[in-house]
Amino acid sequence: MSGLSTKNFYGSSKKRSSFHLVPSSSTSCKKLRREPCHLTNVKRLLGPPIGWKNFPRQQEALDYAKTKSSGCMSFTYEQSNGQRYFMVAHPETFWYYDSRKPQNERHTYEIIAEGNPCKLYFDLEFNRKNNPDSDGNKMIETFVKTIIIFVKQKFDVVCNEEDVLDLDSSTAEKFSHHLIFQSLVFSNNLQAGSFVKFICSEINKFLSEDHNSEDNGCFYNGLTTKDLLSLKIDKGLFCDESVYSRNRHFRLFNSSKFKKNIPLVLSKSNKYKPPEIPHCEDCFDKQIFLKSLITFGCDGKVLLNFTNTMTNEIGVNSLGEQIHCGTKNKSDECQSSYASSPFPRIDKYISNLVFPGKIFRNHYFPSVNKIVYSIVKNRYCGNVKRQHKNNNVKYIVDLNEMYWYQKCYDPDCEQYRSNGTKLPDEICFEYANRVVDNLSDSQLIQIADDAQLTYNFTKQ
Structure with a gap:
């Protein structure tokens, strides 16, 4: 893969829709860029496809990736202007060029495409100043043991600490790690998120029973109350439950957030060792990169599914996607739609209420006579008195009492519910x-x- 620079690879921010083919010599670069080729035409007999395609919009990249095979997937990256752009490429091709960018210019993410099989992954973090007694490394050790226990209990699958790739981007102010279980693959990240939320709810339920740090009662298989209490931080558990949303952007190995030169690197406490490939330039880092991808390398694996039937206040989990009404009677299941609900007059009222945002999806629950509206392009939350940065909000209409209230999908606001406001x-x-x-x-x-x-x- 020689002949093109990283500038050629990422292209100009003014033109993002051309397809590129890596030439055998630099003399043909201009000609090939003028005459775009289709990705399937550059599939090699040995090795991955070496073409890629840039897009200005995420959905265009996701749609294009669905038409490709041979391991091609969607990525997103931030340029110097802070704008995110999108690309479809094979991970090895992406790594070849991305790894050659200056460290402080690598702001790249995998798009965990909706519906794609994915490895079980976690984002674990806390503020050190607000949690001076928290020992992050010991917390990870306890957390991994807890996950292993639940995996065995729910799926009868045995995994160990050597299956977990541990990446670190911590600073003096913030503890931050990504964990990726190599041997556990879910049918999609919503299923993985449902499993993670179930585990966190079980931990919180156990700790809510007035246990204290001196209590050595057993939770599961040798884990004590003291062990689980160590997982608590000022905002709850140190596991971020919001990273299982549709088409989630997940930071890549050796990449940093925009305007921050703090790359995600291999943790010193990492126990996972990738298979070695001899005679490969930068072999170790490349293997870590490939193994760190959430949706790559899932072919041939047994796909796990987990639907948490335990529901909250209105039968909607915090993801707002996999919804149950707390009953096995099919007539009581929710009616979900991206179009109108059975109550178009109320739809219009909520649409006007959240403008310039809009209703992305509605869920009507006949059994409790409530409608849940998932809102996009307006993340204002009454709890924090501002727009959320990453998580959307939802509006719930109670048709029994004829009023509405606002909640949101941010874990920090999980218990928040605005005051009820009567409908017109x-x-x-x-x-x-x-x-x-x-x-x-x-x-x-x-x-x-x-x-x-x-x-x-x-x-x-």
Whole structure:
């Protein structure tokens, strides 16, 4: 793979949709860039495809990657202007050029595409100043043991600490590690997230039973209360439960966040050793990079699935995707749609309420008579009094009491719920007419009074 520089690879920020083929000599570079080739045409007999394609929009890259094979996947990277761009390439091709960029210019991420099989992964972090007694390395050791126990219990699969790739980007102010279980592959990252949330809820449930640090009671298979208490930080557990959203961007090995030269490197406490390949330039780092990818190298693995049937207040988990109504009766299952809900008048009201944001998806739960609206492009949360940086918000409409309130998908705001706000009188009255046969005379009169309308009711 010689003949093109990293500048040729990433291209100009003004033009991101051309496809490139690595030439055998630099003399043909310009010609090949003028005459784009299709990715499948550059598949080699030995080794990965050496073509790539840049895109200005994420969905374009994801759609294009779905048409490719041979391990090609989607990446995103930040240029000097802070703008993120998108690329489809084979990981080995991506690594070849990305590893040759100056360290302080590598701001690259894997896109964990929705629906793709993925390894079990974790983002573990806490602020050192706010948690002076927390020992991050010991916390990871305890956490990994806990995961191994749950994996054995739920899937009857045995894994060990040597299966876990441990990457570190900690600073004096913040402890930050990524863990990737090499032998555990889920059918998609929402399933993985459901499993992670279940584990965290079990830990929190156990610790909520007034245990203290001197209590050596057993949690599971030798883990004590004291062990689990060490996983608590000022904001709850040190496991970030928000990194299992659709099309998540997950930072790559040896890459740093924009304007920060703190790369994600192999942890000193890492116990995983990749298979060695002799006579390979930069072989070790390349293997670590490939093994650190969440959605690469999953072919041929047994796919795990985990749907947590335990529900929260309204039957919606914090991901807002895999939803259950706490019942096995199919007639009580939620009705999800990207279009209108069964209540278009309420849809319009919520749309106006969240503008310039919009409703991404709605979920109607007949069993509890509530609608959940997942909102995009407006992340304002009443708890933090500002827009969230990464996590979206949701609006819940209670059709029993005819009011709405706001919650969000950020783990730090998991317990937050805004005050209820009554729906407009005309919506309340319209909804009352839809269910007139199920209401008593007194209920109808009360609704009419609340709406300040004259309602002469004669029951048929």
